Amino acid sequence: MNQEKEKTMRQILEKIGPLLRGSLSVAYKKCGKNCSTCREKGGHAATYFGYRKEGKTLVVHIPSSRVALAKKYHAEYKRLEKLIEAMTEDTVRNIKGK
């Protein structure tokens, strides 16, 4: 691919993003203080983001103040992914032999 095209693609994606490709998950951890949250909810909710980088799965903790933002960026990525899937279907239809 020529560099000019890659630059254009990056500019377009930066307008759509920030993007988060990976998965968000919630884990409940007990604090050990026998608090009401642990008793009633089974622990304190902590959000993690898992993604693959150079073949390795990395997991990072997302502070509660940024969970909404992470979900938004992740949703943007999923929308883009759906569009690419639809475009792939169209391209396959056009490129395959008849």
Ligand SMILES: [Zn+2]
């Ligand atoms: Zn607790």
